[in-house]
Amino acid sequence: MLLINCPYCEETLPELEFAYAGEAHIDRPADPSALTDEEWRDFLFIRTNARGTHFERWRHIGCGRFFNAARDTVSDRFLTTYKAGQPRPDLKEAAE
Amino acid sequence: MNMQEHDFATAPVQIKELADLVRFSLRVRPEHRADMAAALAMELPQKVGDRAGFATGETLCLGPDEWLILTTEPAALVDAAREAYARLPHSLTEISDREITLRLTGPQVLDLLATGCPRDIEALAEGRAVRTVFDSATVVLWRDGPAEFRMDIWRSFAPHVRSLLAQAEAELIAGL
Numbered sequence: 001m002l003l004i005n006c007p008y009c010e011e012t013l014p015e016l017e018f019a020y021a022g023e024a025h026i027d028r029p030a031d032p033s034a035l036t037d038e039e040w041r042d043f044l045f046i047r048t049n050a051r052g053t054h055f056e057r058w059r060h061i062g063c064g065r066f067f068n069a070a071r072d073t074v075s076d077r078f079l080t081t082y083k084a085g086q087p088r089p090d091l092k093e094a095a096e
Numbered sequence: 097m098n099m100q101e102h103d104f105a106t107a108p109v110q111i112k113e114l115a116d117l118v119r120f121s122l123r124v125r126p127e128h129r130a131d132m133a134a135a136l137a138m139e140l141p142q143k144v145g146d147r148a149g150f151a152t153g154e155t156l157c158l159g160p161d162e163w164l165i166l167t168t169e170p171a172a173l174v175d176a177a178r179e180a181y182a183r184l185p186h187s188l189t190e191i192s193d194r195e196i197t198l199r200l201t202g203p204q205v206l207d208l209l210a211t212g213c214p215r216d217i218e219a220l221a222e223g224r225a226v227r228t229v230f231d232s233a234t235v236v237l238w239r240d241g242p243a244e245f246r247m248d249i250w251r252s253f254a255p256h257v258r259s260l261l262a263q264a265e266a267e268l269i270a271g272l
C-alpha cells in the first residue's frame with residue numbers, strides 16, 4: 001500500500017485514508033464567458049497525462065483537506081506533498 | 097440491533113454502545129481560532145488530532161479549520177457562538193444524531209481495530225483522536241487509554257461496521 005504524507009496533519013498515512021482528485025495547478029478562468037469553446041474545452045478536459053512526474057491533487061479524509069502531490073506515474077513513488085495554494089516545488093531539492 | 101456484552105474479565109474485547117451524546121461541528125478560519133476559543137470559553141487545539149477538555153465537555157481538532165465539540169450544555173454553547181457571530185464568522189452545527197458512539201475496550205482491542213483500520217492504531221497516542229476509516233466507512237477514533245477507545249460511526253454505516261466488529265470479536269474469542 002502507498003504511504004502518503006499529509007502536509008496538514010504532518011503524518012505519513014496509508015493510501016486508504018486519501019482520495020485522488022485529478023491534476024493540480026489548473027486555475028479556473030476568471031471570466032469563463034470571455035473564453036472560446038476551444039479554450040473552455042481545454043480547461044475542462046485537456047490534461048497533461050504525464051509519463052513521469054505528475055502534479056496532482058489529493059484529499060485526506062482525516063483532516064478533510066485538499067493538498068497537492070508530485071508523484072512519478074511510472075514508479076508510483078510520491079516525490080513530495082505540499083499544501084494547496086503553494087507553487088510547484090523544486091523537485092531537485094525534494095529528491096535530495 | 098443489540099451487541100452481546102461480555103462482562104467477564106477474560107473477554108478479549110468489549111463493545112458497548114454509549115448513550116446519546118450532544119455533538120457540534122465547528123468550522124472557523126485558522127486566523128479566528130484563538131478568538132473563537134476565547135468567545136466559547138474552551139480550548140480549540142491547533143494540531144490535527146489534539147483534544148482539550150473544558151468545563152462541560154471536550155473539543156477535538158479534526159482539521160485546520162474544523163473542530164468537533166462534545167458538550168452537556170448545548171444551549172450555553174449556542175448562545176456564546178451567536179454572541180460572537182458578527183465579529184467571528186463561523187459555522188456551528190449540531191450533529192448529535194449523525195453518529196453513534198461505541199466504546200471499545202479489552203486486552204485485544206488493538207487487534208480488533210486492526211481488522212478494519214489501515215492506520216497504525218498502536219501509534220495513536222493516548223488522549224488523541226483522529227478521523228480515519230474502518231473498512232472504508234469514515235469514523236472518528238478516540239484513544240482514551242492503552243486499551244480503551246471510542247469510535248463515532250455515521251448512522252448509515254453503523255450496521256456494516258458493527259457486523260464486522262462482531263465478526264472480529266467472535267474470531268478473537270475463538271482464538272483465531
Ligand SMILES: [Zn+2]
Binds near residue numbers: 060063064065
Ligand atoms: Zn490530513
